[in-house]
Amino acid sequence: MTLTQQIITIAAVVLATMVTRFLPFLVFPSGKPTPKYIRYLGKVLPAAVFGLPIAYCLKNASIFSGSHGIPEAIAIAVVVLLHPWKRQMLLSIAGGTICYILLVQLVF
16 A cells, blocks of 8 residues: 555544544434434344344354254353353353354364
């Protein structure tokens, strides 16, 4: 990249970051109530955050070959058990991911 391209790239990243940080405060000022659809998204998006990695991890899992989907099933069980216990989404996702990686690399 040339120096000009680097400057343009950095400026674009800074601008995009500033817009995503400040736009919610401009669109939803503190004096007005939050719209219902935004509150709805706040309720349903955490489940989508869980669902996306599960769908991604299971898309190529085959119960008819290799490890028969056992590491995937164990990692899902870890997430299902860990989340109600600790109630920390990041911990649950990281725990299941680490469990899966360890199982695939060391056991299966």
